[in-house]
Amino acid sequence: MNATTPTLLYQHLADDVASMIASGTLRPGDKLPSLREMRTRRQVSLTTVTEAFRVLEDRGLIEARPQSGFYVRRRPPLPLPAQSSPSPEPSLVSVNALLWRYMRIAHAGTFGCAVPAAELFPGAQLQKLTSEALRRHSHLLSDYGKPAGLDSLRRQIARRALGWGGRLAVDDIIVTNGCIEALSLCLRAVAQAGDVVAIESPTYFGVLQLLESHGVKALEIPTHPVSGVSLEALELATRHGQVKACLLTPNFSNPLGSLMPEANKRALVEMLAERNIPLIEDDIYGEFHFGRERPLPAKAFDTCGNVLYCSSFTKMISPGLRVGWVCGGRYQAKLEVLKYINSFTTPALMQQVVAQFLESGFDRHIRRLRRSGGAGN
Template sequence: MNRYETIANNLATQIREGLLPAGARLPSLRHLIAQYGVSQSTVFRAYSLLEQWGLVRAEERAGYFVTKGATVNETVRGEGLATEPRKVDISDLVFSVLESARHADIVPLGSAFPSPQLFPTARLLKSLVAGTRSLTPWNTVEDLPPGNDHLRQQISLRYVGTGMSVSPNEILITNGALEALNLCLMAVTRPGDLVAVESPGFYAALQAIERLDLRAVEIPVDPVSGLDLEALQSALDQHPIRACWFMPNFQNPTGTSLSADKKRALVELLRRREVPLIEDDVYQELHFSRDRPLPAKAFDTQGLVMHCSSFSKTLAPGYRIGWTAAGRFSDKVRRLKLMTTLSACIPAQAGVADYLEHGGYDKHLRSLRSSFQSQLERMETALHRWLPSPVRWVRPTGGYLLWLQLPQSVKAMELHALASARGISIAPGPIFSATHGFQDCIRLNFGHPWDNRFENAIRELAEILDDPSIHG
């Protein structure tokens, strides 16, 4: 990626997030030269690229100004109100989308996983062998929930790395974060209960609500500032909400995060009502800024936050090792684990523990984050190059998912069908809400090394967007 592309991308982000609103003048030539330490011609090429993308227009002798409609608009920002409680009926839709994204020869823009090629498979196998050798036969009996002691200590140490203190005794090892989240939800609800989720939000939360005969209240997520706390507060006032299932860091699908202040306010809001928070934090380690963001759990003094995460998105997708630190609900969750799947794979637990101690996890994470960041830049450049200008997004600051707002006439399910037929998967907006809304949004995955397949897939999506049949 060239310097001028980076500068253009950065300015584009400020425009879309409204920091440079419609009609605003772009930073001056002199300013950008000083800021980036580049030549005049580099800045001109950046200006020119932004113009080409339809985000700015040049006014002779006056400079470059942001065009109307370049900011992320109201639709993608959500409606500002929680939905009424509703039964959820989404699984068929989700499964039909997931099925179409499963084969290795599909361009996996709709996938929920990063490329498995980015993980240290060989080094991890070494740890799997060392960890398994270190087990006695009795560990198969003793490592029942809460799980392998060594692994729980290593996870506890990672909390220390963000300044948090979470005892190994609070940590329960699960079959990936998905099981942790499901067990936590089961621990704090009964059939018929109301659960607050994000909108748009992770479809697995909606599926769990459907499966357990619960009802969902959807709280809007602003793609810039994250979960709408006012909407949450008013939903809590109106409805007997029994639990929340939120993702404060690098939210799926929008990629947005709550600030530390908002996390603190969220926890305080729930504390006053004694409502437990199931916190999905699987992307925490995938931050692009220097420091790992805190989870909401860092602000919890009451044991109300059930923090769930895993190594599936950062290290070992197939090992199915996740965990929860479930606060005051720990015992209940541990019992549910014993009753439903007994324990996670014991050699895999020992292998991940060995890797965390000896494998160089932090070095691997730095490399992984850097790959995702450069892949994001490549994807943004391709989107600018191929897609018509009314396509908008907010640049995520971590993770590997990009939430795209298409022209309002687009029907994402039709786009999905046509893209599938060309061997390209996308995740259409309607799978992220029980309302089946977000028809004009799609989620793209930049967790794969960028190559011509992806470049061509973006070009093909642009072709499909020209097809009248996908517009309502």
């Protein structure tokens, strides 16, 4: 889990390259020195250079071309907004009336939901897998199944979690009706009406609706478009025990798209664990990285079960499946009951289709999705 990442060095290197691009010293299409050249010139380790390039890729400043090297991207990104400076007071959320008016006009899926275009989903494959699942597992339509979900799917999820350093067992996972049910259950598990929950500012409007519908107060934390939520501000805000929980998206939060550096994630997880403040992590965009390595979620640094990790296949495979999941850490037992009483089970056929797609086809599909830059349109 990158315990020895030399944080400052790679950040410095990335910043240097970024400022050369900003000043026009490096122009769109220019080739960057190779990893080895860079290592020699800067007298740093290869890891440091790799990490710096990854940060630059994630910021959309450079791109890798197979068998060739790294290049400055041709279409320079738009200027970054400044770090947000929301009110330092927690307040009840009230967005639903306004949002709902617009949602009813727009089609549900088109209002800032950050879903890949429909043609990028593997429609034909899913159709085939569904027919197969029906034929081979005809009981899937007539059984309730386990509230926590199909073992076959939970096993696949646990296996894939190895990719981000997650050591999960089948029973650590509860399958949900999309990520939104996972987040909703987590919020119910850790906070009651009137409690204060810290969130990024700005955040996804669905998070605001969630807080409103549960009657909890939002404390907006300043958030930077590159590094994500401000740890300093969060440290201050959580100092006096008022904050009951945090609900954050460290990987590519919507709408800013910021990716929290790994050292920050580690610091975040440690600080919240020390203060006994659970972190609900929304990692729905974790697989949509531009760089070569999947960014670690905060959950990867969780040693005491304080992180409730939520994700979904909605944006990765297909919205119509409505299959998400949660790893509840030390709230797992509570979440199981809440899932049971919130919707009993998730449709087993949809779960089986996802399980089979994860077993065959998912990796190729997600690579294609990444290349297309389909996320975030």
